[in-house]
Amino acid sequence: MSASPVGGAAVDDAAPDAPARRPLAPWIALAVAIVMTGLFVVLVDATPDEGGATTDSPLLGRPAPEAVGTLLDGRRFDLSQRKGSWVVLNFFRADCAPCIQEHPDLVEFVADQDQLGRDGAEFYSVVVNDTRADVEEFFAERGGDWPIVFEHDQIDVAFGVALVPETWIVDPNGIVRVRIISRVTNEDLNVTMQQLREATG
Amino acid sequence: MVAASINAALGRAGLMLMLGGAVFGALAVLYGIRRRDAKLLRQSPRYAWLALAGIVLAVAMMQRALITRDFSLAYVQQVGSADTPVLFNVAAMWSALEGSILLWALVLTGFTGAVAWRFRRRTDDVLVGWALIVMFAVTAFFALLSFGPADPFAAGAPGVTSGPGPNPLLQNHILVLFHPPILYLGYVGFTVPFAFAIAALVTGRLGEGWLMETRRWALFSWAFLTIGILLGGWWSYEVLGWSGVWAWDPVENASLLPWLTGTAYIHSVLVQERRGMLRVWNLTLLVATFALTILGTFLTRSGVINSVHAFGDGPVGAWFLTFFAAIMIVSLGLIAWRGDRLRSPGAIDSPLSREGAFLANNVIFTVFAFVVLLGTIFPLLVEALDDRRTVVGAPYFDRLSMPIGLVLLFLMAVAPVLPWRKASTELLRDRLFWPAWLGAGALFVAVFAGATGWAPLVAFGLAGFAAGAALRQVVLATRRQGWRGLVGRANGGMIVHLGVIMIAVALASSNSFTHSATLPLAEGDVVEWGGHTFELASVTERVNDRGSESVLAANVILDGGRTYSPAITTYLNIGQAVGTPSVRTGLTKDVYLTLEAGAQAGDSEATIRAFVKPMILWLWLGGFVMAVGTLLAAFPGSRRRRATDPVSAPIDTTPDHASADPVEVGR
């Protein structure tokens, strides 16, 4: 510590300008302010991600992964064989609450698509970690007579399904178009299908 | 809407009262300072009481709404549930955005009231006046939040008679009750030193007086932040089932950031107390600490960064960001304006001195905070500048925090023996000798116990070294002063260091020497792994009384002794399944069991995952020691006058207010 200010600090400090002292604080503050402005711009610019798990997926716009399995009635299912028509895959489990809630909508949706004839989407339920008995009971109780992919080589994994239910739409060329997480409604699905059909002409 | 409950009406009224108290309090004090109206200033605590009464009423109403299941409120619909246990119903208040803002407001207003009470006899001091203005302003901000984007008393959709309850992870452990309030006590507590820092800048009274006033507040906040963070780690360990305590998640980082700058502050403030130096730097650290709590809240509440813990998105983010900008503008402006006048005239003679070590500590902690902040917001930078999505995860932080931790351990070993001003090599050679041998001993023990690898071994050696230095100080002090050798800044601080060292050792060993295995078990078979035996007794499923959750447990006999039951808990209301670990805690190692999916009740087979994690218990013990140490450090230490009292008197910009000499008050 230098000798001069000691003891006389109050006097010395209050002096307008201590000798040999260039102003420093404004420059440092300015530098910090510039960095902060940059940070601020980045933060303002940052768009909030739409809630936790997004409907984004690396698969969107890309060819669907290999998806092969066996239907509940024993027939074979192979997604790559379904090219030429729209395919809707609904991943579900019998005991999940939103799956139960959305089921009536799915029944309506399938009926609506059936009315469209050739243009209608094919609908498949894909069972994720559930027993045959549970699934059969589920459909017996709640209706719906579309094909159910029961045994499969982890189709849910190939698609990166996070939490059931999830609904995916694959176009006639086998390209993944839409991923919907959690509960869907008949209206949403129909509108989405309509938009997709129009977009692809 | 008329039926929109007495809870909502009274709650809103409470918030209004809080807002009114804060706004009028700030205005009245400001006016009083301008007019030099001592009478007006003397009334300032009343506004604080008013605001406090308001928020207490609001919180009481929210609790009442939760307890009576008043589903007319949107918030109760969101977090309430007909069958949440009472205790967790209380905690439901802070399980989502609006309620946590309410908790924040409660703590903040409590602090404002405490400041008003503590300084009630000095209300005519401009420094106190300005500090109160800042406190009131921040309080008003949070009150406004409750009227704007985070309205806890908004009316919900009509006809709802039940809700999902809080996130299931937030209702199965007692720590949920304690972790958030304690964390908030720390988080929000830093508002007080910040308020005094701003007050010091505004008044230009940068003597050491305001520091004395706020040192204990800062210490108190720091201690609660420390405990809060550790409790969070404990909760993660006991509930989340991935066997870790710290995931470097953005929300965790947001609580760590102010802790880092706060830790830097409570060290460098000693230089200012002792030598009257680093004043502007200390102010900056306080401002940074407070600003980081707001920035962290923005990051985790606005939804710009994804995190499993984050909740809420939308307009509340914009509010916090604006507030953050306002804090930065005001603080930087004040520092630019006052900074040079406040710079102290002294000089630090030698890097090899106590002050030099504190400065090194500050550099390291600041760099640490920078690293954590950078890693947390880097995905945003990449998105803004490079238009890609990235994640920066735990391995990045682990990799960078390891060398930083080692340097900090080294500083903890050397700094306590350094004298102020200048140390000679002879002195270091003398004082560091036994601590260094203790370090060598720790290294030897670690190697003997089977530890391998450079990083953990160096960590153990340095930990022993640092423990030696801390013990040396405590031993010498107690020999000299008896029990008084345990209290006061320096001695209590050494106890805190011992706690930190315990935590460092626990982290180093559990990060480096955890082993895990997936074990298929069958009834009647004894499986041996990692020096332990596992035997499946049964697989059971139990639905709780209220029918809201079902617990599928594998009952495993560990080492032929007690039975442990790792489980998968399914919350039937929302269909979510959560792994619930079962842990045998021991002094040297924990055995941590989780149940893998796939088993069914009544099966005679189940697959479990076993982790053997060394030294975990020492994390919690270390936290306890830190808390005790902080308490000791907050006690007034030895009464002898320091050889060097603060070097500067207040700068006399307000000659009329030569009131109480701030240096002397409260000592």
Add this chain to the structure above:
Amino acid sequence: MRAWNQRLKRWPGWAALLVVVVVVLAVGATRSTGPQTQEDRIDAIARRVACPVCDGESVYESRNNASVAIRNEITDLVRENRSSDDQIVGFIENRYGAEVLLVPRASGFDALVWVLPAVAFVAGVAGLAVAFQRWKLQAAATGAPTDADRALVDAARRADGAEP
């Protein structure tokens, strides 16, 4: 006793310490770490991979299907025992895209996340060095304070006088 202690603390004691530390450290750090179980290896790799559908959790922590799938894949690759850890991570990266890497790459824009901390550290140390330099010059300009000076200063301060 005291004299002995003093003598010990000069170079013999420190030299002995150095030898002990180097030997123990060398023994401990270079000996075989024991067989790493496959699980440990799987865990180590899983910690480096982010769960592609959740919020920043690693595959190691996360419990959802996608993570389980990736973990299974890692398990298969580790059991095959043909690829190194980096190769396995690279394989996962090819499947799921670069956003599953929890450790940012050290090239391109991502390198900044590694470089900036180093820059900050260097800047901090340099700042300290400059500060000490300034303090030194300042002290020299006002007359370097020797211990005698300090004694004088202390006396002056005790006298509570304003000494220029």
